[in-house]
Amino acid sequence: xxxxxxxxxxxxxxxxxxxxxxxxxxxxxxxxxxxxxxxxxxxxxxxxxxxxxxxxxxxxxxxxxxxxxxxxxxxxxxxxxxxxxxxxxxxxxxxxxxxxxxxxxxxxxxxxxxxxxxxxxxxxxxxxxxxxxxxxxxxxxxxxxxxxxxxxxxxxxxxxxxxxxxxxxxxxxxxxxxxxxxxxxxxxxxxx
Numbered sequence: 001x002x003x004x005x006x007x008x009x010x011x012x013x014x015x016x017x018x019x020x021x022x023x024x025x026x027x028x029x030x031x032x033x034x035x036x037x038x039x040x041x042x043x044x045x046x047x048x049x050x051x052x053x054x055x056x057x058x059x060x061x062x063x064x065x066x067x068x069x070x071x072x073x074x075x076x077x078x079x080x081x082x083x084x085x086x087x088x089x090x091x092x093x094x095x096x097x098x099x100x101x102x103x104x105x106x107x108x109x110x111x112x113x114x115x116x117x118x119x120x121x122x123x124x125x126x127x128x129x130x131x132x133x134x135x136x137x138x139x140x141x142x143x144x145x146x147x148x149x150x151x152x153x154x155x156x157x158x159x160x161x162x163x164x165x166x167x168x169x170x171x172x173x174x175x176x177x178x179x180x181x182x183x184x185x186x187x188x189x190x191x192x
Contacts (some may be wrong), residue, residue, distance in 0.1 A: 009099050010093065010175050013102050015059055017101065017144060019047075022068070075130065079130040090101055113147075114147070
């Protein structure tokens with residue numbers, strides 16, 4: 001068996017990804033999360049970027065600020081640990097220096113698909129739903145974790161064309177012309 005050295009992460013990173021997704025889904029600013037544990041916004045930004053380690057004290061304080069039981073966050077983190085291990089990831093407890101999960105999660109959050117998902121959290125299921133496996137197929141896993149292990153999904157999320165905003169009515173009128181020759185519907189000169 002060949003070991004992929006890029007597929008390594010920590011349990012703390014899984015929890016940090018989950019908390020970042022909760023933050024966005026619930027509409028919190030980074031500064032609010034940092035305030036939960038008495039630090040400036042840059043402290044939470046460093047945790048989300050993978051530059052600083054999420055420790056248990058911070059996890060507990062953020063969960064208290066969210067009025068979210070930390071046990072639920074840890075249970076979901078356990079499920080994502082199983083998910084990652086199933087796909088050949090090594091999940092360790094001590095920092096290794098290079099964290100593949102945080103690298104890919106940050107890449108996803110900056111991708112067109114990730115930015116689109118961040119702006120439409122009401123259309124996504126809660127990150128606190130455990131992923132599960134049935135008949136060798138995984139269900140209920142968050143897009144950020146799918147991005148980590150599905151190259152085709154990663155390509156789709158990085159495609160700018162897939163996530164272009166739809167033109168507004170004003171854009172369509174400008175595109176079709178506003179002269180007396182067209183009715184503004186697909187440039188049809190004959191009218192409706």
